[in-house]
Amino acid sequence: MPWSEQTVSKPLSELEVLALAALARLGPDAYGVLIRQEIEDRTDRSISIGSLYKALHRLEKRQFVSSQLGEPTAVRGGRAKKYIRLEPQGRDALEASIRAVFGMVSGLDIGWDRG
Amino acid sequence: MMRVQPPRIAARLLAFFTAAEDREMVLGDLAEEFRVVRVPRLGERAARRWYWSQVVRSIWPLFSFSWAQEGWGMTGLRSDVVGALRLFRRAPAFAFVVVLTVGIGVGGVTAVFSVVRGVVLSPLSFQDSERVVALWGRTAVYPQTPLTVGDYNALVEGISAFETVAGSWGNSASLLGDAEPEQVGVGWVSPSYFPLLGVQPTLGRTLGAEDLNAILISHELWQRRYGTDPSAVGRQVKLGGASMEIAGVLPPSVDPNLTATGRHLTDYQVWRLMPPEWTEGDDRSIGWIRSAARLRDGVTLEQAQAEVDAFVLRMNEGVLERDGGRDLRVELVPVREDLLGSLSRTLWIMLGAVSGVLLIAASNVAHLMLGRAEERAGEVALRAALGGGRTRLVRQFVVESGLLALAGGVLGVGIAWLGVSLLLRMAPQGIPRLETVHVDFLVMGFAFAATGVAALLFGVLPALRASRADLAQVLGERRSTPGRRQQRLSSGLVVAQVAICLGLLAGTGFMLRSLGSLEAVDLGFETESILTFALEMSDNGGTLGEARSKLLAHTDRIEAIPGVVSAGMTNRVPLGGGLFTGDYRSEDMVGSDAEKHSASYRIITPGYLETMGARLLSGRSFNGEDGMGVALVDQTVAERIWPGENPIGKRIELSTLGEEPRWAEVVGLVAPMKHTGVSIEANETIFIPMLAQAHQQNFRYVAVRVSGDPMAYIEPVREAARSVDATAVLARLRPMSTLFDDSVAPTRFAMMLLAIFGGVALVLAAVGLYGVIATTVLRRSREFGIRVALGAVREHILRSVVVSGASLVLYGIGIGTILSLWLGDLLSSTLYEVEPTDPMALGAAALVMGIVGVLGAYLPARAILGVDPASALREE
Incomplete structure (x- = not known):
């Protein structure tokens, strides 16, 4: 069964999926700028910082991610970073979501493989 | 590279909408990406644009997020809103007065704006109406006359700046043959008339150049007489004894007002072609063709006028005799101006006047907010001392005033809607295009813009002041008299209000005097108990x-x-x-x-x-x-x-x-x-x-x-x-008194509006003054208490307070008098036998303002000073 409990109660939004995937790629040093860069580079989509933080907040509330304040740096105008880390539940939720999508599209012959 | 700063305003804006706990990372991330990624990659300008677009796109998610988050700390906008609502519940009178004041201001401005928009701003309902000009002759004898056939033809032939020229003439005739005989206004037009207007019949056909036995009828006549029956087209009727075919129906609410003479609107229901021989030849014995022209593309009014002037000057040399004299000048008057005349000026003045009311309302509210801000200075300073950021505090104030403004704006739209229907009902006959006046989205947009401006005026100012407060100063200040700057601002608001209010009162006075002279004028005949009508016989x-x-x-x-x-x-x-x-x-x-x-x-x-x-x-x-x-x-x-x-x-x-x-x-x-x-x-x-x-x-x-x-x-x-x-038809049945009323209606209408605005302004100004004096006295109640305890006579203190209030009123009256003179100058074209410096009107306005002003100072002072001084002291 591809459905985990979390996804049944509240499926991940597309942006949340993208953010979780970016976190999975980036590892423990991920923070806002890198996450947005990663999504933009891989999907050609520009995400507004407001939407991203809204998504991260929701994920944190569901304990899919955790956060930790870093050191302020000059390049950030003296403001601190906030590191975001992917938690195991988050990894499960991401997997469940992806599985659901794969389950729906596998076997469809619409010529996507060329991409 | 490090020195490149992200756009400051954008950063502020973003900070405003971001919860405090997120501000670090959101602003920091954006700043880092801006400097490290965007500037090197895009260049500074494009990077700044990118930053702005990020901010704009983030506002809604951040806003909706902070709103939706349950139990997410009382730091977001939501908590501001909740706090504001709680505040209003605690002080309902305050909220009520503010909302009502804003509502009156915004409603008044919006109502008048919708009239201005409908009558003055909205385009006439035919094609490119701004390129159509009326052609009026002017000679030493006639200030404004229709053209003679000879001059009309010369202009048709000779002016390259005109794309089309059309002529018309009007009379009335009885319409018979298919229903009750009825007297209708008939516009006789040249074949170029409808092409010039760009107006097509909605039903039937246009009139061809030879269609002398066919007519077009107005939409209104079609509805009334034929019950919108499409088969009316093609029907044979008798018009003034001649047999005519109804060729078509014009679209509704077209104003082919080119047939208007001067300010007198004609209400034609039927249009027919002039027989060609009417406009042939070079007869100049009578001027009768009301003419209009459409300017060729790219030609300005000035260029066309210059060409016409030169042409007419040359033409006059060859003219031996002409109706009105040989010294003809043909003036090109844009149709809108021709139609509205001095009315548009009057309406703009009204809009200015009612904006004055809005200003008074806004400054009143600003003052109320200042007062509240001051009452809460302790709270604010405490919060600031406990780490509440300045932006947060400002935001709290802005949210409060924004909510009040919003409520006021909603009330204002209601008032505007009521006001417009009242205005339409009371408006005199003969104000053209009133049928286009209504409150719609654009007008509402205007209302909310006006509200926004008002909110800024009365919200941000007190907010910035309050946020500047520091704990020691505020707590210290409570023991002394209020700061000078505070005092100056309040006083300035009162002076401005009194000045604007006096201007409106004086304007009302001018109009009132004008109306008085109009009604007392010796007409040379009587207006009561006389019925008049046109008697038309076949x-x-x-x-x-x-x-x-x-x-x-x-x-x-x-x-x-x-x-x-x-x-x-x-x-x-x-x-x-x-x-x-x-x-x-x-x-x-x-x-x-x-x-x-x-x-x-x-x-x-x-x-x-x-x-x-x-x-x-x-x-x-x-x-x-x-x-x-x-x-x-x-x-x-x-x-x-x-x-x-x-x-x-x-x-x-x-x-x-x-x-x-x-x-x-x-x-x-x-x-x-x-x-x-x-x-x-x-x-x-x-x-x-x-x-x-x-x-x-x-x-x-x-x-x-x-x-x-x-x-x-x-x-x-x-x-x-x-x-x-x-076969006799009675038309235009009017009592003589109605003709008289119509004739003075514009003055009466203007006066009535000014009187309403003046009255509202007076009430608002009185409330404002009352508020200022009351807060001043309250602030100084401790000082007064001590003085009374030390043996000062209460009446002396009362007098000094009233004198200080009265001196503000006096300043306001001084400035207001200058304002009134300027307003009188603007109004002078609508005044009759009244100088725009009329001392009676000015004096009366100043007197009313003075009395209300002194009462506004005296009443609150007495009420508050009547309190036992000991209790004032205990309060501290």
Whole structure:
């Protein structure tokens, strides 16, 4: 069964999926700028910082991610970073979501493989 | 690279919408990406644009997020809103006064704006109306005249700046044949008329150049007379005796107002083509073609006017004789201006006036907010000391004022909606295009913009002040008198309010005085108990004798109606518009080279002057036997050609265009009658007997003096007319008093609006002053308490407070007087026999303002100072 409990109660939004995937790629040093860069580079989509933080907040509330304040740096105008880390539940939720999508599209012959 | 700063305003904006705990990472991330990634990659300018777009796109997610988060710390906007609502519940009177004040201000501005938009701003309902100009002739004799055939044709041929030129003329005729006979206004137009307007019939076809036996009808006539029956098109009707086919129906609410003369709107229901021979040749003996032109693309009004001026100047050299004189100038007047005249100016002034009310309202609210901010200074300072950021505090204030403004704005839209329907109901006849006035999204947008400006005015100022407070200072300040800056700001607001208010009151005063002089004016006739109407008959009755007895039969039958005192006929009813002019000269002038004078000719029956209550100064009035050899003159004519002499028995040469001059004996002298308008000097007038040329009479108006309400006589009069001639049609039935009211209506309307605004401004200013004095006294209550305890007489303290309030009012009156003079100057074109510096109006306005101002200072001071000083001290 591809459905985990979390996804049944509240499926991940597309942006949340993208953010979780970016976190999975980036590892423990991920923070806002890198996450947005990663999504933009891989999907050609520009995400507004407001939407991203809204998504991260929701994920944190569901304990899919955790956060930790870093050191302020000059390049950030003296403001601190906030590191975001992917938690195991988050990894499960991401997997469940992806599985659901794969389950729906596998076997469809619409010529996507060329991409 | 490090020195490149992200756009500061954008960063502030973002910070404003971001919860405090997220600000670090959101702003930090954006700053880092801006510097490290975007600037090197895109360059500084594009990077700044990128930053802005990020901010703009983030506002909604951040805002909606903070709103939706349950239990997410009381740091977001949501908590501000909740806090604000709680505050309003604690101080409902405060919230109520603020919302009401904003509502009145915004509602007033919005209502007047919707009128301005409908009447002045919205385009006329035909194609590119701003490129269409009316062509008016001007000579030394005629200030504004339609063109002669010769001049019209010359312009059609000779001006390259015109794409199309069209001419028109109007009269009225009876419409028969398919329903009740009815009198309709007929516009006779050149074939180029509708193409020039770019107006197409919604039903049927346009009139081709040869379509002389077809008519177009207005949408309104089609609805009323034919019940929107499409088969009306193609029907045969009789118009003024001729058989015509209904070719088409014009779209609704088209204003082909090119057929308007001056400010007088015509209400044509039927349009037909002028026979081509009317506009052929180079006749210049009478100006009658109301002309308009569409400017060619790319040609400006100035260029076209310059070309026309040069052309007409050249043309005049070859003209030997022309109606009105050889010194013709043709003026190009944009149709909108032609239609609205001084009205648009009046409306803009009204908008300015009502904006003054909004300003007063906003400054009042600003003051109330200041007062509250001060009351809460302790709380604010405490919060600041405990780490509440300045932005947070400012935001709290802005949210509060924003909510109040929003509520006020909603109320304002309601008030505007009510106001507009009231305005429309009370507006005088003759204000063009009122049917286009309504409150819609654009107007509401305006209301909310006005609200936004008001919110900024009254929210941000106190917010910035309050946030500056620091704990020690505030806690210290509570023990002393208020800061100077605080005081200065409040005082400034009061002075400004008093000044604006005085301006409005003075404007009302000017208009009131003007209206007073208008109503007291000697018209030379009476307006009460007189019914007037146009009597249209299909024919005059053939011979002079027959026509004469027919006219007499009409007046006799009408006079036989119980309650009718007398009846008489004329070619034009006073104040009803229309001119019939001709020239005259005395016997003495024949020998000299003196130019003839021109005068208005009134053609009347015996009994007409008596019915109108005109005053015969000497001699006699007409009787039934008078022929063309006699005439009456009014005093202005007599004084011009026979100054100081008795005109009775003198001979006068009368000439109208197209007729041979003839001599007549003056048998009576009449006091001047104001035929053209209440505020316009009486024209020189000559009266000639209608009965002597009854068979040539085209215009017949009947005046009936009755006992009681003139409108009650409409049916009996109609029956009497039909009993003489079954085809007779009665049109434009109006009591003389209505004609008078219409004539002074614009002044009355302007005055009424100004009076309303002035009254509202007065109340608001009084409330404002009351508030300022009350807070001042409250703030100083400790000081006063000590002074009283030390033996100061309470009356002295009261007096000093009132004096300080009164001095503010005095300052305001000083500035307001300058404002009033300026306003009076703007209004001067709508004033009648009142100087825009009228000391009566100015004095009265200042007096009212002064009394209200002093009361506004005295009442709160007394109320508060009446409190036991000991309790004031204990309060601290």
